[in-house]
Amino acid sequence: MQSNTETTVRVLVHTLPTNTRAKLIRELLAELPDERQDATERIVRRGECAKLLGRSLRGVDLLREQGHLKPVTMPGRERGAGFKLSDVMALIGGKAA
Numbered sequence: 001m002q003s004n005t006e007t008t009v010r011v012l013v014h015t016l017p018t019n020t021r022a023k024l025i026r027e028l029l030a031e032l033p034d035e036r037q038d039a040t041e042r043i044v045r046r047g048e049c050a051k052l053l054g055r056s057l058r059g060v061d062l063l064r065e066q067g068h069l070k071p072v073t074m075p076g077r078e079r080g081a082g083f084k085l086s087d088v089m090a091l092i093g094g095k096a097a
Helices: 004-015 018-030 034-041 046-053 057-065 085-092
Strands: 071-073 080-084
Touching: 004 018, 018 046, 018 085, 046 057, 046 080, 046 085, 080 085
Parallel strands: none
Antiparallel strands: 071 080
C-alpha cells in the first residue's frame, strides 16, 4: 500500500513536462549505487511505458509500429513482454532508440 507522500510524489511527477520528467529520472538513476545501474535494462510493460512517455496505450502501439520502440520477447514466446527501460528513456531524451 502506498503512503500519502508516495502518492503525492507520483501525481506531481506525472504533471511535469516530459523533458523535465526524463531529466529527473536520469538524475535519480545516476545517484543509485553501481549495482543498481543495470536497472535501466529492466523491462517495462506497455502501461508503464505509456505513463513514462505521457502517451496513451495506442500511442505506445504506434511508436512500436513506427519502429521507435522495439518490443522485448522472452525465449520461447512470440508476443512481446514489454520494452527496455533504456530504450524508453532514450526516446524521452530525444535520442533514437
